[in-house]
Amino acid sequence: MARRYMKQDVPLEKIRRYLEPGPIVLVSSSWEGERNIMTMGWHMVMEFSPSLVGCVIASSNHSFELVRQSRQCVINLPTTALLDAVVGIGTTSGSEIDKFERFDLTPETMEGVDAPAIRECHAHFACRLHDDSLVDKYNFFIWEVIAARAARTPKHPETLHYTGDGVFMVAGKVVSRRSAALLSMEPR
Amino acid sequence: MARRYMKQDVPLEKIRRYLEPGPIVLVSSSWEGERNIMTMGWHMVMEFSPSLVGCVIASSNHSFELVRQSRQCVINLPTTALLDAVVGIGTTSGSEIDKFERFDLTPETMEGVDAPAIRECHAHFACRLHDDSLVDKYNFFIWEVIAARAARTPKHPETLHYTGDGVFMVAGKVVSRRSAALLSMEPR
Numbered sequence: 001m002a003r004r005y006m007k008q009d010v011p012l013e014k015i016r017r018y019l020e021p022g023p024i025v026l027v028s029s030s031w032e033g034e035r036n037i038m039t040m041g042w043h044m045v046m047e048f049s050p051s052l053v054g055c056v057i058a059s060s061n062h063s064f065e066l067v068r069q070s071r072q073c074v075i076n077l078p079t080t081a082l083l084d085a086v087v088g089i090g091t092t093s094g095s096e097i098d099k100f101e102r103f104d105l106t107p108e109t110m111e112g113v114d115a116p117a118i119r120e121c122h123a124h125f126a127c128r129l130h131d132d133s134l135v136d137k138y139n140f141f142i143w144e145v146i147a148a149r150a151a152r153t154p155k156h157p158e159t160l161h162y163t164g165d166g167v168f169m170v171a172g173k174v175v176s177r178r179s180a181a182l183l184s185m186e187p188r
Numbered sequence: 189m190a191r192r193y194m195k196q197d198v199p200l201e202k203i204r205r206y207l208e209p210g211p212i213v214l215v216s217s218s219w220e221g222e223r224n225i226m227t228m229g230w231h232m233v234m235e236f237s238p239s240l241v242g243c244v245i246a247s248s249n250h251s252f253e254l255v256r257q258s259r260q261c262v263i264n265l266p267t268t269a270l271l272d273a274v275v276g277i278g279t280t281s282g283s284e285i286d287k288f289e290r291f292d293l294t295p296e297t298m299e300g301v302d303a304p305a306i307r308e309c310h311a312h313f314a315c316r317l318h319d320d321s322l323v324d325k326y327n328f329f330i331w332e333v334i335a336a337r338a339a340r341t342p343k344h345p346e347t348l349h350y351t352g353d354g355v356f357m358v359a360g361k362v363v364s365r366r367s368a369a370l371l372s373m374e375p376r
Binding site: 014016017018020021022023039041042043044045046047052054055056080083087090091133134138140142156159160161162163164165166167168169170171172173174175176177178179180181182185186 | 202204205206208209210211227228229230231232233234235240242243244268271275278279321322326328330344347348349350351352353354355356357358359360361362363364365366367368369370374
């Protein structure tokens with residue numbers, strides 16, 4: 001069973017710390033009494049403030065209608081401790097099972113959205129749909145993150161980065177050039 | 189000095205293997221006799237075929253006009269061996285220096301684009317602008333990858349994943365669930 005975390009709020013302009021490294025994430029959603037979780041690798045940070053995140057959710061996924069109709073989701077960050085759940089969620093369909101029950105995950109309320117967060121994850125980002133102009137063409141959603149919570153420790157958990165074909169790279173080791181924050185990639 | 193790689197063409201629908209894990213990349217561009225390189229962390233895979241990649245290049249970057257006017261770029265994948273160049277490129281401006289010369293990098297021609305690839309990188313993705321509809325609003329470019337080359341070995345190089353503030357996570361270790369490719373994240 002995954003560990004329990006002590007969590008704290010994260011300033012919204014700081015969430016890039018969790019998402020910019022490109023981990024696979026779990027997107028949870030709900031709409032009219034139904035809930036679901038999907039595994040997602042196609043996402044990116046788009047702006048510091050407002051805190052914007054873009055992602056592709058293919059229309060063939062059961063979650064597509066839930067996020068499109070509710071205009072909300074929670075992006076959850078799993079660590080390597082949740083590898084089996086990440087794979088299980090990504091290889092089953094919410095049209096057939098309740099993924100919280102099947103994978104023994106705990107729904108948790110989050111400020112500002114009805115979509116449930118997943119307690120066993122390291123961090124959670126509550127999202128409201130900010131721009132749907134490219135949903136029809138590319139299944140591309142732009143979300144505004146309106147609340148964020150993350151575990152106090154570990155500071156740099158091991159995360160999973162998907163390459164396709166069931167193969168993940170693991171990031172956890174840290175290299176620092178703190179004297180040299182990248183101009184091209186910092187807020188201004 | 190970075191090692192020399194033996195490189196081979198990569199099928200365009202397979203490039204997610206390199207970019208979906210979310211590494212920091214080097215974007216090279218040229219326009220009217222000028223060339224530049226920028227360090228970029230805000231990118232994502234958007235489609236298998238055509239092979240689409242989205243990215244944000246802030247208009248304050250010197251590269252912005254080069255990629256917007258030329259409607260081309262090359263996305264290059266550096267490994268940890270290039271950490272110093274990645275940081276150097278991200279903390280200087282192409283308005284003042286030629287980054288190929290300053291960081292001892294070798295421009296290389298690539299099929300289908302005038303923008304130079306960076307020989308010392310592990311992989312290269314030649315891009316043509318596919319959709320600029322959200323450039324004015326979000327600095328968001330959607331590229332079609334029209335040619336791709338990657339080193340034959342190592343199969344899973346150590347890559348850099350930016351968290352902000354000069355801190356990178358390193359991915360290199362691999363975990364495999366090959367029997368269970370993620371339905372939600374595979375081509376269909």
